[in-house]
Amino acid sequence: xxxxxxxxxxxxxxxxxxxxxxxxxxxxxxxxxxxxxxxxxxxxxxxxxxxxxxxxxxxxxxxxxxxxxxxxxxxxxxxxxxxxxxxxxxxxxxxxxxxxxxxxxxxxxxxx
Amino acid sequence: xxxxxxxxxxxxxxxxxxxxxxxxxxxxxxxxxxxxxxxxxxxxxxxxxxxxxxxxxxxxxxxxxxxxxxxxxxxxxxxxxxxxxxxxxxxxxxxxxxxxxxxxxxxxxxxxxxxxxxxxxxxxxxxxxxxxxxxxxxxxxxxxxxxxxxxxxxxxxxxxxxxxxxxxxxxxxxxxxxxxxxxxxxxxxxxxxxxxxxxxxxxxxxxxxxxxxxxxxxxxxxxxxxxxxxxxxxxxxxxxxxxxxxxxxxxxxxxxxxxxxxxxxxxxxxxxxxxxxxxxxxxxxxxxxxxxxxxxxxxxxxxxxxxxxxxxxxxxxxxxxxxxxxxxxxxxxxxxxxxxxxxxxxxxxxxxxxxxxxxxxxxxxxxxxxxxxxxxxxxxxxxxxxxxxxxxxxxxxxxxxxxxxxxxxxxxxxxxxxxxxxxxxxxxxxxxxxxxxxxxxxxxxxxxxxxxxxxxxxxxxxxxxxxxxxxxxxxxxxxxxxxxxxxxxxxxxxxxxxxxxxxxxxxxxxxxxxxxxxxxxxxxxxxxxxxxxxxxxxxxx
Amino acid sequence: xxxxxxxxxxxxxxxxxxxxxxxxxxxxxxxxxxxxxxxxxxxxxxxxxxxxxxxxxxxxxxxxxxxxxxxxxxxxxxxxxxxxxxxxxxxxxxxxxxxxxxxxxxxxxxxxxxxxxx
Numbered sequence: 100x101x102x103x104x105x106x107x108x109x110x111x112x113x114x115x116x117x118x119x120x121x122x123x124x125x126x127x128x129x130x131x132x133x134x135x136x137x138x139x140x141x142x143x144x145x146x147x148x149x150x151x152x153x154x155x156x157x158x159x160x161x162x163x164x165x166x167x168x169x170x171x172x173x174x175x176x177x178x179x180x181x182x183x184x185x186x187x188x189x190x191x192x193x194x195x196x197x198x199x200x201x202x203x204x205x206x207x208x209x210x211x
Numbered sequence: 212x213x214x215x216x217x218x219x220x221x222x223x224x225x226x227x228x229x230x231x232x233x234x235x236x237x238x239x240x241x242x243x244x245x246x247x248x249x250x251x252x253x254x255x256x257x258x259x260x261x262x263x264x265x266x267x268x269x270x271x272x273x274x275x276x277x278x279x280x281x282x283x284x285x286x287x288x289x290x291x292x293x294x295x296x297x298x299x300x301x302x303x304x305x306x307x308x309x310x311x312x313x314x315x316x317x318x319x320x321x322x323x324x325x326x327x328x329x330x331x332x333x334x335x336x337x338x339x340x341x342x343x344x345x346x347x348x349x350x351x352x353x354x355x356x357x358x359x360x361x362x363x364x365x366x367x368x369x370x371x372x373x374x375x376x377x378x379x380x381x382x383x384x385x386x387x388x389x390x391x392x393x394x395x396x397x398x399x400x401x402x403x404x405x406x407x408x409x410x411x412x413x414x415x416x417x418x419x420x421x422x423x424x425x426x427x428x429x430x431x432x433x434x435x436x437x438x439x440x441x442x443x444x445x446x447x448x449x450x451x452x453x454x455x456x457x458x459x460x461x462x463x464x465x466x467x468x469x470x471x472x473x474x475x476x477x478x479x480x481x482x483x484x485x486x487x488x489x490x491x492x493x494x495x496x497x498x499x500x501x502x503x504x505x506x507x508x509x510x511x512x513x514x515x516x517x518x519x520x521x522x523x524x525x526x527x528x529x530x531x532x533x534x535x536x537x538x539x540x541x542x543x544x545x546x547x548x549x550x551x552x553x554x555x556x557x558x559x560x561x562x563x564x565x566x567x568x569x570x571x572x573x574x575x576x577x578x579x580x581x582x583x584x585x586x587x588x589x590x591x592x593x594x595x596x597x598x599x600x601x602x603x604x605x606x607x608x609x610x611x612x613x614x615x616x617x618x619x620x621x622x623x624x625x626x627x628x629x630x631x632x633x634x635x636x637x638x639x640x641x642x643x644x645x646x647x648x649x650x651x652x653x654x655x656x657x658x659x660x661x662x663x664x665x666x667x668x669x670x671x672x673x674x675x676x677x678x679x680x681x682x683x684x685x686x687x688x689x690x691x692x693x694x695x696x697x698x699x700x701x702x703x704x705x706x707x708x709x710x711x712x713x714x715x716x717x718x719x720x721x722x723x724x725x726x727x728x729x730x731x732x733x734x735x736x737x738x739x740x741x742x743x744x745x746x747x748x749x750x751x752x
Numbered sequence: 753x754x755x756x757x758x759x760x761x762x763x764x765x766x767x768x769x770x771x772x773x774x775x776x777x778x779x780x781x782x783x784x785x786x787x788x789x790x791x792x793x794x795x796x797x798x799x800x801x802x803x804x805x806x807x808x809x810x811x812x813x814x815x816x817x818x819x820x821x822x823x824x825x826x827x828x829x830x831x832x833x834x835x836x837x838x839x840x841x842x843x844x845x846x847x848x849x850x851x852x853x854x855x856x857x858x859x860x861x862x863x864x865x866x867x868x869x870x
Contacts, residue, residue: 144441152541155453158438159541163548165435166375166427173376174383177223178216200441394779395843414835417828514821547821556822560759564829571836 126182131173134189139169141196148203220384225583228377229608231370232580233615238367239576240619241352242422243569245345246554246562249298250706252344255630259301259327259339260692260703269294269482269489272330273474276302279333280497281471284324288464290494294330296509300704301327301336341640342630347648353430356645361433368427368434375423381412388413401585408578411571418568419575425552428545454542455517456534467500472528477506481521484533487511490518500526510555515546577616584608610663614656617671620721624678625651627714631689665728672725679718683711754870757863758817762827764860765810766834771853772803774838783846807831 114122146161147154176185200206244251253259267275276292284290287306295302305325327336343350350356355363382388395406412419427434439450471494478489490509496502502525508518519535538546550556554565587605588595595601601609629647633640655671686693694711697703774780776799781791791799810830815823841849 140435140437143435143438147438147442153453153539154442155450156539156541158442158450159454159545161438162431162435163428163541163545165431165438166372166424169372170375170379173372174220174223174380177380178219206441395839397843410836410839414839415832418832512818512822514825551825561822561826561829564826564833567836568829568832571832 123182127176127185130182130185130189131176134186134193135169135172135176138172138189138193138196139165141193141200142168144200144206145196148200217384217386220380224377224380224384227373227380228576228579229583231373232576233611234366234370235374236573236576236580236615237619238352238370239569239573240623241348243566243573244623245349245352246557246566246569247706247710248345248349250345250710251348252342252346253300253704254707254710255342255344255627256339257690257692259336260690260697260707267295267331270475270478272302273478273489273492275331275333276304276328276492277471277474279328279335280304280306283335284497286498288496290492290497291325292492292494294488294490294492294509296488296490300330302330302333304328340630340635341637342644343641347626347641347645353426356649364430364433368430371423371427375427378412378416378420378423382416385409385413401582401589404578404582404585408575408582411574411578415568415571415575418565419572421551422569422572425548428548429552462495462501462503464496464499465501468498469500469502469526471497471502471525472504472523474504477504477521477523477528480530481506481508484521485511485519494525497525502526503531504528510550512556512558514550514556515543516550516553516555517542517546577612580608580612580616584612606663610660611656613659613663613667613671614652617668617675618652618655618659620675620717621655621671621678622648622652624675624682627682628678628685631685665730669725669728672721672728676718676722676725679714679721682714682718686711754867757867757870758813759826760863761860761867762810762814762817763830763834764856764863765806765813766827766830767838767853767856768860769803769806769810770831770834770838771849772799772806774842776800776803780842780846783842784850 143161143165146164147158150157150160152160172189175188179185179188197206272294273292276294280290280292284304284306286309288309289307291303291305293299293303293305303325304327305323307323327339328334329336353364353367354360355366395403395410397403397406432439436447439447443450474492478492481489485508488509488511489506491507493505493507494502495505504523504525505520506523507520510516510518515538517535517538519533521533522531523529524531554562557565584605587608588601591599591601591605600606626644626648629644633643633647637643655674659667659671683694687695692703692707694708697705697708697711775784776791776796778790782789811824811827814827814830817823818826838849841852
């Protein structure tokens with residue numbers, strides 16, 4: 100499905116509608132797979148530190164829930180209106196969580 | 212996606228499912244087979260079929276094992292004993308070999324000796340042919356093969372997440388999920404494939420959801436270590452010690468020789484305490500004054516995979532500690548989720564139902580992939596009728612479908628045939644059997660890529676059907692424990708007879724599928740995508 | 753023996769329940785009584801009530817036999833098994849499905865009597 104190329108005085112990058120669509124899909128896929136994982140990992144860290152139970156129990160609970168969080172993030176990325184919203188929806192909560200973790204001194208950069 | 216929520220979820224469901232479906236099919240097939248991995252291993256070691264008959268109490272088996280170990284495991288620093296249970300008929304004895312002074316440390320496998328023993332007498336069972344047996348299939352479904360285990364687990368975990376997303380998006384997008392629950396309209400082409408996919412997916416939905424999520428949970432500390440690293444500032448060891456309390460009765464060798472107390476009274480005491488049976492006995496520093504005997508409980512009917520254990524002093528038999536009797540909430544939940552996945556708690560009926568649900572899972576994955584191919588072919592119907600070739604994507608998917616849906620049964624068949632046909636005393640026998648599994652699969656997949664046609668489907672399904680159906684017959688020529696003996700004379704281990712029968716039934720399913728795909732008359736080809744659905748095909752994993 | 757009978761009861765109740773619920777659906781009622789036939793509203797209600805009741809009793813019985821967790825899992829497993837069996841029979845041989853239902857019903861009654869006696 101080729102949209103007519105945009106012709107103007109200055110040469111412009113010509114992207115067909117199909118290409119824009121594919122870029123959007125690619126962008127969302129990266130957001131979902133990588134961004135979703137990071138958000139889930141951050142949420143797990145926050146829960147592990149904040150849940151009002153014994154440390155090992157909190158870690159166990161948080162890790163058990165992490166896959167549900169990851170799945171919800173992925174679904175949201177593909178359900179939301181645009182790729183931009185998808186990224187913002189991951190980055191903003193992620194940044195907030197990271198800030199809280201940094202403030203409580205629990206931010207650990209080694210995700211592995 | 213500018214479309215609505217349901218459409219975007221439908222899109223997500225299709226792609227998250229399709230991209231990984233062929234690996235998932237392997238995982239499901241191997242995983243479903245793993246419910247019976249001990250039985251499969253027994254089937255693959257015909258030399259042991261005779262001993263499988265004796266039934267002894269755990270006390271007697273423990274006593275016989277202790278005697279055998281005193282004789283054969285002289286000087287070993289650690290003993291491991293697995294007592295016979297519901298799934299394994301023989302006692303398994305293992306010990307780490309004492310290191311001779313000045314000798315270089317051998318790899319982990321070189322340092323360990325294990326053997327199977329008759330549960331009543333402790334005598335070594337005649338060395339059965341070397342095989343990985345059902346363990347290979349079990350490991351295959353999460354470690355994959357021909358790559359490091361970590362890589363395999365990451366790939367399978369990645370696919371499992373895709374599957375989880377696919378299931379949830381599938382539920383969300385399915386408007387009338389309950390109304391459509393019992394809808395199956397055969398012989399209607401694409402509609403029928405959709406129905407088959409819906410039925411196998413929705414009827415076993417609790418199972419699919421459970422098995423996928425719990426599968427991720429079994430390796431969750433690999434996939435999501437950030438919780439532990441955050442709360443313990445990177446100190447994973449402390450976390451594991453706190454989360455999985457074992458006996459902290461690690462004593463060093465004292466150098467003073469002292470006889471080991473007999474096992475039987477300890478077994479009695481443990482079984483009374485738990486109300487369950489002892490499955491595993493491990494001994495640290497047997498024959499030393501500081502010996503510690505640890506007894507672990509067998510999986511009972513409660514669903515947690517975490518079994519309590521009891522530590523005893525090796526010389527006096529005094530109870531040192533009980534571990535894991537009461538677990539806190541999250542740990543118990545983790546145990547139950549783990550337990551649900553490996554399903555050791557299941558009695559014979561429940562295990563059969565899990566197996567059936569696993570087959571439904573294989574069917575769900577297969578019908579999904581087939582549905583996509585049928586739909587894509589329909590979209591391209593006009594172009595195809597005008598003589599053009601199918602698109603790259605369609606051709607690739609169709610070839611992969613044949614290579615996996617028909618190819619994986621061929622691989623399984625080849626593995627079992629290799630077990631019977633390869634010479635018994637062969638160098639690297641287990642690896643050779645596994646090579647047959649992958650060799651046959653590769654052949655099927657490559658040939659499928661060259662010519663992904665209806666005839667290819669028929670050929671490969673027929674090949675799989677032959678390999679499966681002829682297996683019981685092959686047994687007659689290669690073993691003493693074929694159906695004639697195990698079933699009709701009622702002698703041999705029941706599980707071996709059951710294996711033969713199940714394999715026969717699966718083979719008949721494959722044969723039926725191949726039959727259904729016999730060549731269509733020319734005029735029917737014109738109407739797009741009029742493939743006859745065969746739900747039974749998909750039951751054959 | 754009592755084990756087998758008891759487990760059979762769970763299976764029978766699941767099959768009965770699912771059969772009732774299926775019959776209450778237009779599609780499967782028509783499978784049996786001819787295209788376009790619909791169950792009269794009173795019958796439909798009765799079938800739905802009966803179906804859910806049978807399923808609930810099946811669950812309770814399974815839990816009574818094997819405890820809360822195991823009972824729940826085995827009930828779900830039974831449902832899956834019965835469901836797959838029904839979906840196989842209904843489109844291809846609806847009469848057989850109903851004949852099977854009657855047979856299972858009779859066998860279940862016999863099993864119940866035997867269980868009470870033994």
